[in-house]
C-alpha cells in the first residue's frame with residue numbers, strides 16, 4: 001500500500017533525480033526550447049522537498065497537494081502549471097485515504113494525466129510530457145488490471161515511459177516552445193518527457209517496497 | 214561567461230534592488246518580484262498588468278508608469294512568472310475598474326496568467342480580462358500548433374492600451390484597443406549571436422561567425438532557418454518581406470519599430486532603420502511614426518527585430534499621448 005511515507009520518499013527521490021539530471025534537462029531544452037527546464041523543475045522540486053519536510057500531515061492527499069501547490073508557485077514556465085496540475089489532480093483522486101492500493105494509485109496517476117491535458121491540451125504525438133506520461137498510465141492500468149502488484153506494474157510503467165520519452169525524438173513538436181522550430185524540432189528528445197520518465201522510474205523505486213499484495 | 218553579476222542565482226532579485234533604488238517613483242514588491250507604479254492602485258482606472266520571464270528588459274518593468282503599465286510581474290530569466298506573482302500584481306493595481314492582463318503568447322505565460330485569473334475569479338477578486346499578443350510571422354503553420362509568439366507588438370500594445378486606461382476608458386474598451394493593436398501588428402527577428410542565460414553559463418546555441426539565425430524569438434530559441442551573414446540591406450529584406458507578405462500595410466499610416474535584441478548598438482539599429490524605411494517606401498508603405506532602440510530584448514543577444522503596426526486615428530492619438538516610464542517618456 002502507498003501510504004504518506006511512501007509518497008514522501010517518492011517525491012524526495014524524484015527531487016533528487018531532477019537535481020542530478022538538471023543539466024541534462026536544461027541541455028535538452030536548449031536544443032528545442034529556452035534552456036531552462038532543468039533549472040525550473042529543480043527550483044520547484046527543491047522547494048517542495050523543504051515544504052514537505054515541514055508538513056507533518058500524514059495522508060497522501062495532503063502531501064500531493066503540497067507538492068502541486070509548491071510547484072505551481074515556484075516553477076513558472078509551462079512545466080509549473082503542468083506538473084502542478086498533475087499533483088493537484090492526484091491529490092484530488094487520492095481523497096481522504098490513509099493509503100492507496102495499486103488500483104487507487106493507478107487511478108490517481110491517470111487523474112494527474114487528465115490534469116495535464118486539461119491545462120495544456122496536448123495530444124499523443126505533440127512531442128510533450130504527455131507522450132511519456134500517457135503510455136505510462138496505460139501500462140500501469142493494464143498491469144494492475146491483470147493483477148500485478150504495484151511494484152511490478154510500476155516497472156512496466158517505467159519501461160513504457162522510457163519508450164515514450166525515446167519516441168519523442170523523431171516527433172515534430174506541435175505544443176510548447178519547440179513547436180516554433182517546425183521541422184528543426186525533429187531529432188531531439190523532449191525535455192518534459194524526459195523529466196516525466198524520471199517521475200515514473202522514481203515511483204517504481206520508491207513505491208515497490210511498500211506494496212503488500 | 215562574463216557578466217556583471219554576483220551570483221547567477223540572484224540576478225533577478227539583485228537587479229530589482231537596483232530598479233527600486235534608481236526609481237523612487239516606482240514601488241517594488243521584492244517578495245513577489247513585482248514592479249508597481251508608485252501611485253497604484255488608482256481608483257476608477259483600469260489596472261494594466263503585464264509580466265513574463267526576465268531578460269527582456271526594459272520589457273516589462275521599464276514600462277511601468279504614467280500612461281503605460283500599472284504593474285509588471287517579473288519571472289525568473291526567460292521563465293514566466295508564477296500565479297502568486299501575477300495575483301499580487303493584479304490585487305495591487307485593482308482600483309475597482311477591473312484589470313487587464315497583457316500576455317505574450319507562450320504556453321507557460323498563458324497557463325500561469327490563466328491560473329492567476331481563475332484564482333481571482335474564485336476568490337471574488339478584480340474582474341480580469343486577458344489580451345494575448347501573437348505577432349511573430351516567423352512562426353508558420355500556426356493554426357496547427359500553439360500559434361504565433363508575442364514579440365515586438367507587445368511594447369506597442371502596452372503603450373497604446375496604457376494611454377486608453379490613463380484616459381479612464383472602461384475595461385472592455387481598453388481590452389478592445391489592445392486587441393486591435395495586436396491584430397494590426399506583425400514582427401520578425403534575426404540573431405547575429407546567441408545569448409547566455411546566467412544560470413546556464415554558456416551560450417544557448419552555437420552560431421558560427423559567418424552565419425545568422427532568422428526567425429528567432431526572444432528566448433535564445435533557435436530560429437526557423439540559418440543563413441550566411443549578409444549586408445544589412447539584405448538582412449532588412451529578410452525581416453520586412455515576410456511581414457509585408459503576411460498583412461497589407463499600404464493605405465494607413467504605419468508605425469515602424471526597429472528593436473535591438475540587447476547586444477546590438479544603436480548605431481547599427483539606425484542603419485537598419487534606414488534600410489527598413491527604404492524597403493517600406495519602395496513597397497508603398499507610409500511610415501508616420503517610428504521607434505528605434507532596444508525595448509524587448511533577449512539578454513545579450515546581438516540582432517534585431519522589425520515590427521510594423523498599421524495605425525488608425527485612435528491608435529495614433531493614444532501612441533502620441535503622454536507617457537512617463539523608465540524606458541519610454543514623452544509629452545510630460
Ligand SMILES: Nc1ncnc2c1ncn2[C@@H]1O[C@H](COP(=O)(O)OP(=O)(O)O)[C@@H](O)[C@H]1O
Pocket residue numbers: 029033034036037040041076077078079080082116119120121122127128129130175176177190191192193291292293320321322
Ligand atoms: N501544452 C503542453 N502540454 C503538455 N506538455 C507541454 C505543453 N507545452 C509544453 N509542455 C512540456 O513542457 C516542457 C518545457 O518545460 P519548461 O522548459 O519548464 O517550460 P517553458 O517551455 O515555458 O520554458 C516541454 O518539454 C514539454 O514536455
Ligand SMILES: [Mg+2]
Pocket residue numbers: 029033034035036037077
Ligand atoms: Mg523551457
